[in-house]
Amino acid sequence: MAARVVTVAFQGVEARRVDVQVQFTGGESKFFLVGMGDKAISESRERVRAAFSGLGLALPSRRIIANLAPADLPKEGSHYDLPIALAIMAGMNVIPPDVLDDWAAIGELSLDGRITAVAGALPAAVAAGAMGLGLICPEACGPEAAWAGDTRILAAPSLIALVNHFRGTQILSPPTVGALRDPERAPDLREVKGQENAKRSLEIAAAGGHNLAFVGPPGSGKSMMAARLPGLLPPLTPEELLETSMIHSVAGLIAKGQLTRARPFRNPHHSASMAALTGGGLKAKPGEVSLAHNGVLFLDELPEFSAQALDSLRGPLETGEVVVARANAHVRYPARVQLVAAMNLCRCGLGGPGRGACGRAPRCQTDYLGRISGPLMDRIDLQVEVPAVTAADLALPAPAEGTAEAAARVAEARGTQAERAVGGGEGAAALNARADGDWLETIAGLDAPARALLTRAAEAGGLTARGWTRTLRLARTIADLEGSDAVRRVHVAEALIYRRVAPGSVAGTALALSARQVL
Known part of the structure; x- marks a missing residue:
């Protein structure tokens, strides 16, 4: 007699289908697990055996082979316990074999038959939905798996609860979606005295998604x-x-x-x-x-x-x-x-x-x-x-603007970028830090003086091809914060001020001098 239950193997955030196939054959009473599993999977035999004992069940006195297919796919983790146990139960007719055809399963078994939480419930639920299946998971993972949307979720506290559910004696209710937590309150920029140039760079970085070093x-x-x-x-x-x-x-x-x-x-x-x-x-x-x-x-x-x-x-x-x-x-x-x-x-x-x-x-x-x-x-x-912060800086009153005001400007600049990307075609990006190729040249719209400054600075300061692109992206963000449709010479100049190869370096000084001549 044979039975099959679907589960998943994780490769990164991708959950790939795995079929747990169980077959009872004649011969010596042994339990074999095959299919390129790790140490945690090989130990599933003892957890399944102990969980069955907790339910008053004994494994059949026959040769049991549990195959995790495809056999050439590496498999890791303890979440295979539950599908192996369910496949054996289906093979023993403890639960009707056909009821598992529409479900995938993940979960680790404790020795008393409880189903304990495992990692990866959300991607497993998404993958199960893509296969047209529901997901059986631990009760503790139900609220997380429910975020998968239309995927049916069956969250069970124990093996006996699953048996009762499939036999119709005690129906399990679908889990409710987990709460959407409010973000923690971030510290306010108003608490930072002085450092106006650094705060300006922080706002630019936030507006365009740029990398930043202090x-x-x-x-x-x-x-x-x-x-x-x-x-x-x-x-x-x-x-x-x-x-x-x-x-x-x-x-x-x-x-x-x-x-x-x-x-x-x-x-x-x-x-x-x-x-x-x-x-x-x-x-x-x-x-x-x-x-x-x-x-x-x-x-x-x-x-x-x-x-x-x-x-x-x-x-x-x-x-x-x-x-x-x-x-x-x-x-x-x-x-x-x-x-x-x-x-x-x-x-x-x-x-x-x-x-x-x-x-x-x-x-x-x-x-x-x-x-x-x-x-x-x-x-x-x-x-x-x-x-360094001076005593005069510390004696200043709190700045008039804080996080709320800067965040409003950032949101407006990001909104401009998102609108510009709509219908932009291939290579369009909703953030300037990701713009590239022809799309970047198109949205920059450099006029002749701006391009001449960038060219002169690149020749003097040794900008790499990557540095040229990133300077252009940065100038586009500075223009967005000012509400300018085109990138002008002053925007390129400010971007060059920030493109310092290293503080105090010859190349960095050349870039800064080229830019300061404009500013």
């Missing part, structure tokens, strides 16, 4: 301003909410099925490894850059991260995705983030012009900032020097 001495407010960026960003759209939540679901970060429209803000410690940042490890889990998808990845003390970890971000910042390569598979995770970094001028924090307390200046500063590769810095659109 460079300055300790205590100048770099981290303080970065923490206020989420308050300037609009909430996630429904499409972005689903994308982001599916990544968090695979990582097991959704509690009680509660989602939030607040954009992710991830702040890993500088001791984070390459796998922690970009994903990987034993089960190729998503890294910080993927967990920050559609949000902000903040790297404080940027030069303190290992060079290998930082350079692993170069690809994701350009393509918007991470590919974790394994010998038997390539796992893809979305990773479209806004990078915000903060760094001191040198390791002791006292370097820089006018400080005078670092005995190794300027070599200390050069060596410290040299830990960051040129190609990574080239991907950061705004490189802003943040001076």
Whole structure:
């Protein structure tokens, strides 16, 4: 006798169909699990056996073969317990075999027969709906799985509850959708005194989705301003909410099925490894850059991260995705983030012009900032020097404008970009930071003086081709904030001020001088 139950295998945020096929044959009484499963799957035999014992059932005294097909697809995790148990029950006629034809199942079994929560309920429910199936999942995962929309969800607390449901003696009610949590109140920009240039760059970065780096001495407010960026960003759209939540679901970060429209803000410690940042490890889990998808990845003390970890971000910042390569598979995770970094001028924090307390200046500063590769810095659109806060700054009253006013301008600029992208054709992007190719040239609309300035600055300062494109994107955002249809010379000049290859460098100084001649 044979039975079959559908489940899924996770490859990144994609849930691929797996058929759990169970067959009882004659011969020695043994339980075999085949189909390229990991250690957690091989241990399913004992969990299933113990769960059956808790229900007063015993496995048949026959040879049991459970095959996870396709056999060449790597499978990981404990969520195969429930489909294996259901297939065996169907084969034993404990539940009618045909009732499982319209369902997929995920869930881990405890030894007493309870079904415990597993990661990935949301992408599993989405995949089940795409296959025209409902999803059987743990009761704790029901509110999360219900976010999948029209997919039927059966959330059961235990195996006995499922048996009673399918036999019609105790019908389980569909779970309710988890709550949509209100975003936490972000710190207000009004609390930042002075640093008007840095606050201006923060607003530009928020308006266009640009990468940003603050460079300055300790205590100048770099981290303080970065923490206020989420308050300037609009909430996630429904499409972005689903994308982001599916990544968090695979990582097991959704509690009680509660989602939030607040954009992710991830702040890993500088001791984070390459796998922690970009994903990987034993089960190729998503890294910080993927967990920050559609949000902000903040790297404080940027030069303190290992060079290998930082350079692993170069690809994701350009393509918007991470590919974790394994010998038997390539796992893809979305990773479209806004990078915000903060760094001191040198390791002791006292370097820089006018400080005078670092005995190794300027070599200390050069060596410290040299830990960051040129190609990574080239991907950061705004490189802003943040001076030390003076006593005069601290004595000032609170600024008249705060987060609310800046967020309103950001929302208006983003609305302009979204409207412009509608009907824009191939390559159109709703954010300037993603504009490219002919679409970027079209929306920029540089006049002759603006193009001449950009050309002269590129020749003097050594802008790369990537730097040219990113300067153009930045100038377009500055023009959007001012409500200008065209990118003028003054917008290019301000964008060039922020395109500093490194503070104090020859190329950066040349760019700044070219731009300041205009401003």
